[in-house]
Amino acid sequence: MDLRKLQVGGPFAEYLMKLATHKPLTRDRVCVSTISTTSPESSDKSSSDMETPSSYLDVCQAYAQSSSSGNSGRHSYEEDGSEKSVLGETDDCIQQINGAIVLSLVEAKLWYRFLELGTEMIINKTGRRMFPYLEFSLRGVDPVGLYDVIFDIIPASGKCFKFLNNRWMPIGKKEDEFKNHPFKHPDSPQVGAAWMMRKISFDKVRLSNKPGTGAGIFTLHTLQKYLVRISIVKHERDDELSVVEFPIRATTFIAVTAYNNRDVTKLKINSNPYSKGFRFPIKRMRNQSVEKRNTPSDRTFVNDEELKKRSVFCPIDHDASGFSEGRKFS
DNA sequence: TCCACTATCACTTTTGAAGCGC
DNA sequence: AGCGCTTCAAAAGTGATAGTGG
Numbered sequence: 400m401d402l403r404k405l406q407v408g409g410p411f412a413e414y415l416m417k418l419a420t421h422k423p424l425t426r427d428r429v430c431v432s433t434i435s436t437t438s439p440e441s442s443d444k445s446s447s448d449m450e451t452p453s454s455y456l457d458v459c460q461a462y463a464q465s466s467s468s469g470n471s472g473r474h475s476y477e478e479d480g481s482e483k484s485v486l487g488e489t490d491d492c493i494q495q496i497n498g499a500i501v502l503s504l505v506e507a508k509l510w511y512r513f514l515e516l517g518t519e520m521i522i523n524k525t526g527r528r529m530f531p532y533l534e535f536s537l538r539g540v541d542p543v544g545l546y547d548v549i550f551d552i553i554p555a556s557g558k559c560f561k562f563l564n565n566r567w568m569p570i571g572k573k574e575d576e577f578k579n580h581p582f583k584h585p586d587s588p589q590v591g592a593a594w595m596m597r598k599i600s601f602d603k604v605r606l607s608n609k610p611g612t613g614a615g616i617f618t619l620h621t622l623q624k625y626l627v628r629i630s631i632v633k634h635e636r637d638d639e640l641s642v643v644e645f646p647i648r649a650t651t652f653i654a655v656t657a658y659n660n661r662d663v664t665k666l667k668i669n670s671n672p673y674s675k676g677f678r679f680p681i682k683r684m685r686n687q688s689v690e691k692r693n694t695p696s697d698r699t700f701v702n703d704e705e706l707k708k709r710s711v712f713c714p715i716d717h718d719a720s721g722f723s724e725g726r727k728f729s
Numbered sequence: 730t731c732c733a734c735t736a737t738c739a740c741t742t743t744t745g746a747a748g749c750g751c
Numbered sequence: 752a753g754c755g756c757t758t759c760a761a762a763a764g765t766g767a768t769a770g771t772g773g
Binding site: 621656676 | 742
């Protein structure tokens with residue numbers, strides 16, 4: 400996104416203009432870690448790993464290998480429709496450690512599990528929250544420097560997509576993007592030490608398909624591919640801004656108004672606490688069918704086996720539910 | 730006829746006010 | 752009066768589904 404083109408009023412406009420003339424840091428100082436930091440224990444381990452680059456890289460590689468070997472269906476599509484490996488060439492498991500600003504994505508495993516299936520995010524008129532939402536920890540910034548953390552959603556492809564034969568296929572050129580304002584974390588600005596002391600969460604961000612919505616609501620086109628970009632903005636002494644951008648490929652998703660891939664639906668139900676009501680559909684559907692039977696127009700008996708067939712439910716996948724461990728919700 | 734989209738439903742979790750005891 | 756804890760209702764969030772409209 401060209402920040403110079405944003406038409407925003409007020410002080411934030413000036414800020415964005417200043418952002419557009421930032422001093423970019425070199426690429427080799429950027430590092431996105433997708434090591435999952437779901438629990439205090441793993442978080443501690445992750446940070447210690449960062450101080451020893453070789454073991455940190457080992458963890459990245461081990462995870463990449465274990466994930467790809469465990470599921471042969473791991474793939475995504477290039478714009479020409481050809482398949483490519485996601486983890487094999489991911490830029491999220493990066494090389495530079497010493498002196499780097501490191502962004503560690505929380506729930507990276509869950510994000511990759513969705514990515515493997517083809518992440519879908521529901522968008523609607525009023526704005527739907529993202530799940531998984533973006534949460535990360537930050538290391539390697541100047542402890543006394545003043546920083547802003549900015550959330551943005553950018554196009555991940557020049558194509559629009561269609562769900563065919565249980566796969567997302569590129570079918571045509573994407574539409575022009577809506578003008579979305581980058582969303583500054585409410586705690587900005589803060590010194591680097593404060594940012595590094597805690598997890599940084601954007602759980603309140605919403606996705607909409609109607610333009611003209613409020614702050615923190617991003618208007619997207621359905622059936623187009625996007626990804627999240629985090630910008631770390633440093634306020635320099637001479638009133639300039641320097642920016643490090645983290646496009647996070649693990650967050651790549653397709654915006655939809657209703658889910659297309661039933662595997663994605665099942666994974667959302669099993670990992671999102673708000674969807675717990677859908678984990679035991681027999682009870683739920685029995686209640687519904689009882690209500691229906693009480694109406695004179697429908698007295699058809701529905702047994703449990705029939706309910707199972709009708710439902711997208713499968714018994715809770717222990718592997719998938721395991722990702723929820725350590726979440727603040729669980 | 731197809732399919733993207735919307736409104737509504739039942740369900741769970743979160744939130745915050747009220748009440749209570751110390 | 753102030754604090755901490757519990758309770759409970761309202762609000763918010765979820766996917767499913769039937770209906771609508773282009």
